[in-house]
Amino acid sequence: MAVTIKEIAAAAGVSRGTVDRVLHNRKDVNPDVARQVQELADRMGYIPNRAGKILAARKQQIRFGCLLPDLGNPFFEKVIDGFKRAESELKDYGVTVDIIHLRGFTVQVHIDAIKKMATAGYSGMCLTTLDVPEIQKEIYTITHSGVPVVSVNTDIPDSGRICYVGTDYIKAGRTAAGMLSLISKERQKILIVSGSFQIRGHNERIKGFKTGLEEHKIAYDIVDTVEAFDDNEDSYKLTRDILISHSEITSIFVVAGGVPGAYRAVKELQRNTIIILAFDELPEIKQAIKEGGIGFTIGQEPELQGYTGVMRLFSWLMEEGKNQSHDYITQTIIKIADNM
Amino acid sequence: MAVTIKEIAAAAGVSRGTVDRVLHNRKDVNPDVARQVQELADRMGYIPNRAGKILAARKQQIRFGCLLPDLGNPFFEKVIDGFKRAESELKDYGVTVDIIHLRGFTVQVHIDAIKKMATAGYSGMCLTTLDVPEIQKEIYTITHSGVPVVSVNTDIPDSGRICYVGTDYIKAGRTAAGMLSLISKERQKILIVSGSFQIRGHNERIKGFKTGLEEHKIAYDIVDTVEAFDDNEDSYKLTRDILISHSEITSIFVVAGGVPGAYRAVKELQRNTIIILAFDELPEIKQAIKEGGIGFTIGQEPELQGYTGVMRLFSWLMEEGKNQSHDYITQTIIKIADNM
DNA sequence: TTGAAAGCGATACCAC
DNA sequence: GTGGTATCGCTTTCAA
Numbered sequence: 001m002a003v004t005i006k007e008i009a010a011a012a013g014v015s016r017g018t019v020d021r022v023l024h025n026r027k028d029v030n031p032d033v034a035r036q037v038q039e040l041a042d043r044m045g046y047i048p049n050r051a052g053k054i055l056a057a058r059k060q061q062i063r064f065g066c067l068l069p070d071l072g073n074p075f076f077e078k079v080i081d082g083f084k085r086a087e088s089e090l091k092d093y094g095v096t097v098d099i100i101h102l103r104g105f106t107v108q109v110h111i112d113a114i115k116k117m118a119t120a121g122y123s124g125m126c127l128t129t130l131d132v133p134e135i136q137k138e139i140y141t142i143t144h145s146g147v148p149v150v151s152v153n154t155d156i157p158d159s160g161r162i163c164y165v166g167t168d169y170i171k172a173g174r175t176a177a178g179m180l181s182l183i184s185k186e187r188q189k190i191l192i193v194s195g196s197f198q199i200r201g202h203n204e205r206i207k208g209f210k211t212g213l214e215e216h217k218i219a220y221d222i223v224d225t226v227e228a229f230d231d232n233e234d235s236y237k238l239t240r241d242i243l244i245s246h247s248e249i250t251s252i253f254v255v256a257g258g259v260p261g262a263y264r265a266v267k268e269l270q271r272n273t274i275i276i277l278a279f280d281e282l283p284e285i286k287q288a289i290k291e292g293g294i295g296f297t298i299g300q301e302p303e304l305q306g307y308t309g310v311m312r313l314f315s316w317l318m319e320e321g322k323n324q325s326h327d328y329i330t331q332t333i334i335k336i337a338d339n340m
Numbered sequence: 341m342a343v344t345i346k347e348i349a350a351a352a353g354v355s356r357g358t359v360d361r362v363l364h365n366r367k368d369v370n371p372d373v374a375r376q377v378q379e380l381a382d383r384m385g386y387i388p389n390r391a392g393k394i395l396a397a398r399k400q401q402i403r404f405g406c407l408l409p410d411l412g413n414p415f416f417e418k419v420i421d422g423f424k425r426a427e428s429e430l431k432d433y434g435v436t437v438d439i440i441h442l443r444g445f446t447v448q449v450h451i452d453a454i455k456k457m458a459t460a461g462y463s464g465m466c467l468t469t470l471d472v473p474e475i476q477k478e479i480y481t482i483t484h485s486g487v488p489v490v491s492v493n494t495d496i497p498d499s500g501r502i503c504y505v506g507t508d509y510i511k512a513g514r515t516a517a518g519m520l521s522l523i524s525k526e527r528q529k530i531l532i533v534s535g536s537f538q539i540r541g542h543n544e545r546i547k548g549f550k551t552g553l554e555e556h557k558i559a560y561d562i563v564d565t566v567e568a569f570d571d572n573e574d575s576y577k578l579t580r581d582i583l584i585s586h587s588e589i590t591s592i593f594v595v596a597g598g599v600p601g602a603y604r605a606v607k608e609l610q611r612n613t614i615i616i617l618a619f620d621e622l623p624e625i626k627q628a629i630k631e632g633g634i635g636f637t638i639g640q641e642p643e644l645q646g647y648t649g650v651m652r653l654f655s656w657l658m659e660e661g662k663n664q665s666h667d668y669i670t671q672t673i674i675k676i677a678d679n680m
Numbered sequence: 681t682t683g684a685a686a687g688c689g690a691t692a693c694c695a696c
Numbered sequence: 697g698t699g700g701t702a703t704c705g706c707t708t709t710c711a712a
Binding site: 005017049050051052057 | 704705706707708709
């Protein structure tokens, strides 16, 4: 049976209230007593009991704020599902999750939203935002004030966040190369359609892809690299024009959104032998895989990212951050028609 | 704020004790009062509070028993890791997990072990055992006495178990075929090395594989189908002999254990173009993938199976089984060198 | 600066 | 049959 506050109190010859004060580093406690009690607690291996803690804490509600640039970007729907699953699982414990919806990756828009969140009195935050100095600074003031922040899906290392929850973009890119190497040993003429050159994850996927091609000894040429801003219309037009002027293209690496657009161009031009390398499991991509137009896609468990992000915040509050939270890297998932 | 027993008691004009009795269908309660209280609880939308429940339940310890034929079978190590993760996560709630280790799939050995477990006073059990009538009956007496049972990794439908937690074997087989179809379009001459013809999961993988080959319009011949009993020495010898007398073989479908043995035979005979279709993520398989001798393997998230199995038992106890537990089917995972 | 006591929600047990 | 009360572990007053 685990050690309780009551037992520590008895052992130290003080009251439970005092032990509680010591354990939470509250003020107004005799330093000598504090030291002694702390030592005793450590020695006895005290671990707070969640159920007791939660029950007592029920008087004040816990609110988490989750920021997401999801407007117009269906990828994030699954992340939201994860936030909601965590919320419903923690409902008993008085946890509520607010989701703040943003459109796109404009720095100022993100800064304004984060500033607003900082004053909203959240007990913790999940942030999916840009990794730029201005935003790092903004987050730092939040974390420094004792409010835990988890970076979800895309990391902001220098911000005091307790951990990153998301995918390994480099590995995802390498995996795409690995799959390509299983399918074909021939020299590849590749068109790269990126989302944005400003987003680190996108660049890392490309980097991982190239590394992977080299590791697998796949000879290749990059015919062109373009930006489609996760927009299917842009992606369609760009892909179409390039395909027309480059009949030698054998594969298209679509880094983020925009897969359906590229796929449409390929279909229209009847370039059926082209291999499309896709990411994530959006409905349109799944459909294309079922049709056979795309062979596979590389997923990143977005639902689990949302879920784990909120759970990490909650654990941090429960354990008072004593456990240095380490990053949580979701699996790099390969989906073909048969295992969807 | 959620409805509590106290509130229901006040609304019904009875004591909390009575409400508690009604909610648990205990005896010694006036049917009229019972009906009225139950109705009120439903109408007010009462959902028991986990934290309160757990705290109160702490007085009596919860012990789960988990049966596993893991001796000599490294696959189950990950399942055990999952059991242990669940145990440590539920430690606060007074949960202990006992693991009962068995060797092989001898019916009588399993029956004896299950009988012994039945008398051990467990609050719930996870069972990985054989789906035969004698065992079904044994389990049924346990479930009928009110003790929840979860079938883990391999299902026992007619046993009163609350749910199955494990993989979809058919889908796993189809996925192997799907991957094969990405790699090669040529007619396949296939050797099938099964674990045991007695184990349903193994047969299902074969069935799924054949279905998949047909769906993907891969022409094929089954050169031979043998049983290797998850033993690498058997697997090595069988594979070796058949490869020698059948130079036409293009691929080997190894249903369960025994992959390292088959791989050794292929390597020794320098039949490097043969495609080995493997399952699970054992260290030796991972090694072979890294070496490039095997292209991929199909996993089933064994750790998650163990974890979820125990968690399901716990939830069932907490919610009094009001929620009909549905099966939990783990993902069919494709692993290549790059995403391991 | 500290102790004592109330209370969070659910359960168990003892009276009546 | 039913009500009252102590209890689980922890937090938070309110006195002292």
